[in-house]
Amino acid sequence: xxxxxxxxxxxxxxxxxxxxxxxxxxxxxxxxxxxxxxxxxxxxxxxxxxxxxxxxxxxxxxxxxxxxxxxxxxxxxxxxxxxxxxxxxxxxxxxxxxxxxxxxxxxxxxxxxxxxxxxxxxxxxxxxxxxxxxxxxxxxxxxxxxxxxxxxxxxxxxxxxxxxxxxxxxxxxxxxxxxxxxxxxxxxxxxxxxxxxxxxxxxxxxxxxxxxxxxxxxxxxxxxxxxxxxxxxxxxxxxxxxxxxxxxxxxxxxxxxxxxxxxxxxxxxxxxxxxxxxxxxxxxxxxxxxxxxxxxxxxxxxxxxxxxxxxxxxxxxxxxxxxxxxxxxxxxxxxxxxxxxxxxxxxxxxxxxxxxxxxxxxxxxxxxxxxxxxxxxxxxxxxxxxxxxxxxxxxxxxxxxxxxxxxxxxxxxxxxxxxxxxxxxxxxxxxxxxxxxxxxxxxxxxxxxxxxxxxxxxxxxxxxxxxxxxxxxxxxxxxxxxxxxxxxxxxxxxxxxxxxxxxxxxxxxxxxxxxxxxxxxxxxxxxxxxxxxxxxxxxxxxxxxxxxxxxxxxxxxxxxxxxxxxxxxxxxxxxxxxxxxxxxxxxxxxxxxxxxxxxxxxxxxxxxxxxxxxxxxxxxxxxxxxxxxxxxxxxxxxxxxxxxxxxxxxxxxxxxxxxxxxxxxxxxxxxxxxxxxxxxxxxxxxxxxxxxxxxxxxxxxxxxxxxxxxxx
Ligand code: MN
Numbered sequence: 109x110x111x112x113x114x115x116x117x118x119x120x121x122x123x124x125x126x127x128x129x130x131x132x133x134x135x136x137x138x139x140x141x142x143x144x145x146x147x148x149x150x151x152x153x154x155x156x157x158x159x160x161x162x163x164x165x166x167x168x169x170x171x172x173x174x175x176x177x178x179x180x181x182x183x184x185x186x187x188x189x190x191x192x193x194x195x196x197x198x199x200x201x202x203x204x205x206x207x208x209x210x211x212x213x214x215x216x217x218x219x220x221x222x223x224x225x226x227x228x229x230x231x232x233x234x235x236x237x238x239x240x241x242x243x244x245x246x247x248x249x250x251x252x253x254x255x256x257x258x259x260x261x262x263x264x265x266x267x268x269x270x271x272x273x274x275x276x277x278x279x280x281x282x283x284x285x286x287x288x289x290x291x292x293x294x295x296x297x298x299x300x301x302x303x304x305x306x307x308x309x310x311x312x313x314x315x316x317x318x319x320x321x322x323x324x325x326x327x328x329x330x331x332x333x334x335x336x337x338x339x340x341x342x343x344x345x346x347x348x349x350x351x352x353x354x355x356x357x358x359x360x361x362x363x364x365x366x367x368x369x370x371x372x373x374x375x376x377x378x379x380x381x382x383x384x385x386x387x388x389x390x391x392x393x394x395x396x397x398x399x400x401x402x403x404x405x406x407x408x409x410x411x412x413x414x415x416x417x418x419x420x421x422x423x424x425x426x427x428x429x430x431x432x433x434x435x436x437x438x439x440x441x442x443x444x445x446x447x448x449x450x451x452x453x454x455x456x457x458x459x460x461x462x463x464x465x466x467x468x469x470x471x472x473x474x475x476x477x478x479x480x481x482x483x484x485x486x487x488x489x490x491x492x493x494x495x496x497x498x499x500x501x502x503x504x505x506x507x508x509x510x511x512x513x514x515x516x517x518x519x520x521x522x523x524x525x526x527x528x529x530x531x532x533x534x535x536x537x538x539x540x541x542x543x544x545x546x547x548x549x550x551x552x553x554x555x556x557x558x559x560x561x562x563x564x565x566x567x568x569x570x571x572x573x574x575x576x577x578x579x580x581x582x583x584x585x586x587x588x589x590x591x592x593x594x595x596x597x598x599x600x601x602x603x604x605x606x607x608x609x610x611x612x613x614x615x616x617x618x619x620x621x622x623x624x625x626x627x628x629x630x631x632x633x634x635x636x637x638x639x640x641x642x643x644x645x646x647x648x649x650x651x652x653x654x655x656x657x658x659x660x661x662x663x664x665x666x667x668x669x670x671x672x673x674x675x676x677x678x679x680x681x682x683x684x685x686x687x688x689x690x691x692x693x694x695x696x697x698x699x700x701x702x703x704x705x706x707x708x709x710x711x712x713x714x715x716x717x718x719x720x721x722x723x724x725x726x727x728x729x730x731x732x733x734x735x736x737x738x739x740x741x742x743x744x745x746x747x748x749x750x751x752x753x754x755x756x757x758x759x760x761x762x763x764x765x766x767x768x769x770x771x772x773x774x775x776x777x778x779x780x781x782x783x784x785x786x787x788x789x790x791x792x793x794x795x796x797x798x799x800x801x802x803x804x805x806x807x808x809x810x811x812x813x814x815x816x817x818x819x820x
Pocket of ligand 1: 156180181247
């Protein structure tokens with residue numbers, strides 16, 4: 109078992125002035141709260157945070173990070189709480205421990221390929237401090253090393269989660285040794301037979317491989333000396349998982365995988381990279397199409413190297429990487445260097461920005477002696493433009509930052525979007541405008557009565573939601589145009605004693621629609637609603653077709669009664685008709701309560717004029733419609749009342765009657781009986797102001813048996 113001394117000695121080796129006391133304090137605290145806990149291995153629980161902290165020390169982390177490593181399981185598994193950790197160890201340690209705890213609590217179900225990337229991004233997005241991920245990786249690495257003590261099903265579950273989420277994260281952080289270790293451990297638990305075969309095969313060939321490595325290095329070194337190029341040659345055997353991937357990709361048996369050796373040549377200049385490549389190709393035959401020039405075409409993460417595969421002395425394939433010392437630093441400097449490496453994915457704008465920042469960070473890092481200083485700068489919003497949330501089933505969805513509940517609803521299904529009236533986020537009700545935050549669990553609440561509105565366009569962020577809402581509104585306007593058009597046409601037809609429904613499906617009216625170049629009767633009628641076609645024109649054309657004689661003696665003025673109301677502030681609606689279709693005349697500016705008349709304009713719906721406005725005195729009578737104001741609706745405010753009465757019988761009914769007689773709405777009513785048989789009634793009512801409330805309370809007081817009325 110790792111001891112505290114091993115950790116502090118390691119830290120002092122790379123950071124002689126480190127504040128070891130913080131680590132010691134974290135050790136004592138962790139030992140205290142984990143006391144008595146035993147791991148499945150039979151070891152005291154404390155061994156786990158110690159091992160994790162030791163891994164972090166191997167990564168040359170600062171004392172804050174190592175202290176957090178020692179404390180990483182205290183919130184989840186012990187009586188300790190975050191407040192106490194903040195008090196004792198400070199804000200930074202607490203933030204890291206909190207971040208690690210949050211990731212551990214995430215239920216990473218449903219890890220399909222597409223999902224895995226979202227989970228990884230979500231973990232990154234939730235970790236505003238890179239050290240959170242490093243602690244989590246150290247935690248996972250030690251758990252993987254001791255996975256053998258878990259039941260078999262758990263082993264498989266944890267191993268596949270590690271393979272999907274954590275080893276790629278380690279790769280992205282540029283910590284390749286953690287990535288390889290995790291992958292090999294996963295292979296051991298997920299494909300034990302293949303793991304054993306690879307292990308046996310490489311063991312069987314160990315001598316051969318060692319000999320080959322030495323031989324190739326010697327030959328290469330001799331050649332480079334001969335041509336006078338100063339170079340360092342490194343060799344390694346590929347890790348098991350990498351051999352396994354090759355077996356799967358090329359459908360090979362383990363003894364058919366020859367390219368298990370890799371060499372790296374590091375030189376001083378870019379020109380030497382290409383020279384060395386030429387010399388290698390002259391020594392060993394290159395494999396066609398395996399050459400990649402990442403020197404002139406760096407990877408998105410700024411990785412640079414020449415890659416080639418050659419046939420070695422024994423006919424084995426060998427991978428060769430050639431690069432300069434500068435390039436090697438970028439490739440090896442851990443944490444951030446491989447950050448941008450996206451498995452199979454292209455670079456995007458936000459990533460580009462991200463990378464510019466990281467590259468700068470790397471440049472600083474090279475000049476820094478003190479790792480603490482470096483890590484202080486490694487705090488950032490990793491995905492500033494995205495937010496990751498869960499569905500109730502644990503699926504993760506990505507949204508642009510600022511996306512709302514409505515965006516989420518539309519991302520599930522357009523019908524869910526249209527009927528969305530709110531959501532529960534982490535179990536609590538939130539309004540439609542609520543902006544999603546990382547890690548939210550979002551459950552949409554729908555209502556059959558709900559429908560989209562133009563206001564939604566002001567806060568939704570995704571183009572999908574915007575398009576769907578606009579489409580709905582357009583459709584709705586068309587429907588309203590159709591319904592208004594039907595009313596107008598119906599009125600016009602009444603004078604001819606024709607019922608619209610009788611002829612709506614007729615060929616006669618369809619023929620008129622075609623004459624006027626509309627695609628359908630519906631479209632013709634909708635255009636009447638929009639005022640683009642006059643009902644008189646249509647009726648005029650219909651009459652000969654229906655065999656009706658002209659009758660000029662009659663007034664053609666249509667009598668259609670709509671109801672207008674002016675909602676608070678601006679905007680006016682006719683009952684059942686979109687406000688898009690109603691305009692107030694600029695000539696006479698009618699006010700609520702004044703006598704008004706509607707004028708069907710061509711192409712702009714209905715304009716409301718004062719009845720005496722001179723502009724409509726000579727208007728075509730059939731373009732005028734009778735309209736009247738709907739009672740003016742004023743603002744209402746909720747008020748809560750408590751009414752105590754001697755007895756409950758009948759009181760509720762009496763009070764309700766009083767409230768409605770005084771034109772107030774009851775939103776909610778409830779009555780309770782006390783032990784001494786008094787009735788206590790609670791009302792939430794809507795009033796237009798204090799005067800109305802006073803009036804109502806006064807009237808309730810006068811009700812028989814009522815003792816007290818209070819506003820609450
Ligand atoms: Mn742990």
